[in-house]
Amino acid sequence: MTTPPRPHGIHLIADLAATKGLDDPAFVEAVLREAAAAARVTLIDLRLHHFGEHSGVTGVALLAESHISIHTWPEHALAAVDIFTCGGEARPQAALDHMIHRFAAHLLRMERIDRLA
């Protein structure tokens, strides 16, 4: 019996200045689904929470490969995004690029962390 390969993850931590859809949970959900598809990962579950009309949204996509999360502050035109994928087939940068495009955003800051390395 061989030992399974040790997991290795890539975690993109991105703060965005964003102008579109930050107070719209249906839009945030759609973008999370699209981002998972762009990353070529498997979506297991998706949870959204809306903090109230004109207020922020928290969304988490549970993936077979780890997770994508977003927290938004429409009153500040800010969003905090994490894209954490394990496995060499996943394309986390493609997910982030898609989210930046859909939220009409630009990156304020991004860090890439190798997890479990």
Place this chain on the structure above:
Amino acid sequence: MTTPPRPHGIHLIADLAATKGLDDPAFVEAVLREAAAAARVTLIDLRLHHFGEHSGVTGVALLAESHISIHTWPEHALAAVDIFTCGGEARPQAALDHMIHRFAAHLLRMERIDRLA
């Protein structure tokens, strides 16, 4: 009308070598609830996924203050933890300390990132 204060978050990114409970979703759920209490944050929703008997667990706690997530690989005695809290009252380090204790773990790596700073 005053502008609300800009959000500020602390994100702890921790990889753990862990020996207890990594294949037990009920245990992981309990630890997530306890970690949220230790951090003095408000739990909104909790989602667990178990990848199969003796296999890993993904758990995400949605918080009023952002999220706590964990992904486990019991076959490698590894867990990847994120604790992301916004607001000056939250105590993310207390949550991490609690998780390390409960999973009989030690830190392989930890980074603290100031989000939206």
